[in-house]
Amino acid sequence: MLAQTAVLAVGLLIVVITAVVLGPRMFYYELVQAGHANEAAGLVHLEHAFRSVSLTALAIGGLPALYIAGLLTFYLYRAIGRSLVSFSTAAQEVAAGNYAVRVTSAKLGPEFDSLAGSFNEMAAKLDAVETTRRQMLADLAHEMRTPLASLKGYLEGIEDGVVEWDDRTTSILDAQIARLERLARDIRQLTAAEEGTTGLQLTPQDPEQLAVQAVAAIEPDAVGKDVSVASLSTGRGVAPVLLDRERMGQVLGNLLENALRHTPPGGSITVHTNHTPDAVTVTVTDSGEGISDKHLPHVFERFYRADAGREAHRVGSGLGLAISKSLVEAHGGTLQATSPGPGRGTSFRIHLPRRTPTD
Known part of the structure; x- marks a missing residue:
């Protein structure tokens, strides 16, 4: 002034x-x-x-x-x-x-309005990140508590002479240690994927061939559970897609394992690859439990469980879908989930744009 x-x-x-x-x-x-x-x-x-x-x-x-x-x-x-x-x-x-604080527009012109909007958007994102961080730490503590409690109980039982050190005890301890190792590995992979430090090795690949290999890998487990699994393709592949073969195979493996876990005996799983001139879509569809509209928006969140009552029988780290989504987005694609409702199956759709090596 x-x-x-x-x-x-x-x-x-x-x-x-x-x-x-x-x-x-x-x-x-x-x-x-x-x-x-x-x-x-x-x-x-x-x-x-x-x-x-x-x-x-x-x-x-x-x-x-x-x-x-x-x-x-x-x-x-x-x-x-x-x-x-x-x-x-x-x-x-x-x-x-x-992070809940917000500022109001000073009515001094579009520049100040834009500044206020940007500040409020930043605060909202920080609030969401903080909420996610707290939830992740709480979920991580919960995930680690079960195997650690099991390990502690068996070790104390062995020390007190209540539990015998035999093959059964060894297998149980190994399984709990493997669960902790899988949890640590998945957290590392998710962090790398979200931060863009995964280091993708992009080479021209045929997604249909990757789908066939993923189906072949899970077929023995599917047969053991009396679930049919098949792969089919439509459209004409006009050009290969730049993919990291190992990472995309991991995504398909995660989606198929998730589908098999939630498909009852007698059900079916289908991997459908569709080629278009601009993109390739790979859709993993099962005839299993399905997902309600209430839980569908949250399926890609870390450790999210639509049915908490089944925790004791759940396998995996609870990070597979979150890792898959981050890896697909690292490829420049999208991963979406749809379901007609509980008991009517679920579909996970990967959309990958065709890119040339110079893109």
């Missing part, structure tokens, strides 16, 4: 100097140059009157203008100052961990 007021005052001073001091002299000089030296000499005595009238006119017009400009400057200073104080206070709240 002081700088703006100083600019206005200096501008008014320059106008005064120009009109009162330089104005008469310039007018006198122009008369002489135009050949009216005699008339110019007769106007010298009017300089004082001219200066007096000019000063009066400038005072009447300039001082109120300066006053009004000062008021407007003060208003803008207060408005911008309040807005900046609001932003500063909100930023301090966010720095202190209060």
Whole structure:
């Protein structure tokens, strides 16, 4: 505000100097140059009157203008100052961990509105990240508690002589250790995929061939559970797709394992590969339990369980779908889940755009 007021005052001073001091002299000089030296000499005595009238006119017009400009400057200073104080206070709240804080628009134009919107969006995302972090830590502690409790119980039983150290005990301990190792590995993979540090080795691949291999890998388990699994393809592959063969095989394996886990005996699983000129879609469809509309938006969240009552019989780390989604997105594709409802099966659809090595 002081700088703006100083600019206005200096501008008014320059106008005064120009009109009162330089104005008469310039007018006198122009008369002489135009050949009216005699008339110019007769106007010298009017300089004082001219200066007096000019000063009066400038005072009447300039001082109120300066006053009004000062008021407007003060208003803008207060408005911008309040807005900046609001932003500063909100930023301090966010720095202190209060991500629920929001700022209102200062109504000072689209730039300030955009700034307020961006700040609120940032705070909302930080709030979501913090909520996810807390939930993940709680879920991680829950996931580790079961195998650790089992290990502790058996080791204490062995020390007390209540449990014999035999092949059955060894297999149980090995299974719990493997569960912890799988959990640690999956967390590492999920973190790398979400942060974009997976290091994909992209080479031209045929998704149909990867689907056939994934089906062949899970077929023995499916036969043992009396579940039929098949692969089919439609459309014409006009060009291979740039994929990381190992990572996409991991995605298909995760989706097939998830489908087999939730498909009862006598059910079926189908992997459908569809080729189009612009993209390839791979859809894993099962005839199993299905997912309700309430749980469908959350299936890709870490450790999410639609049926908490089945926790004791659940296998895996609970991160397979989250890892799969992150890996597909790292390929530039999308992974979506759909289900007609409970008891009517589920479909997971991978959409992969065709890209050339220069893309």
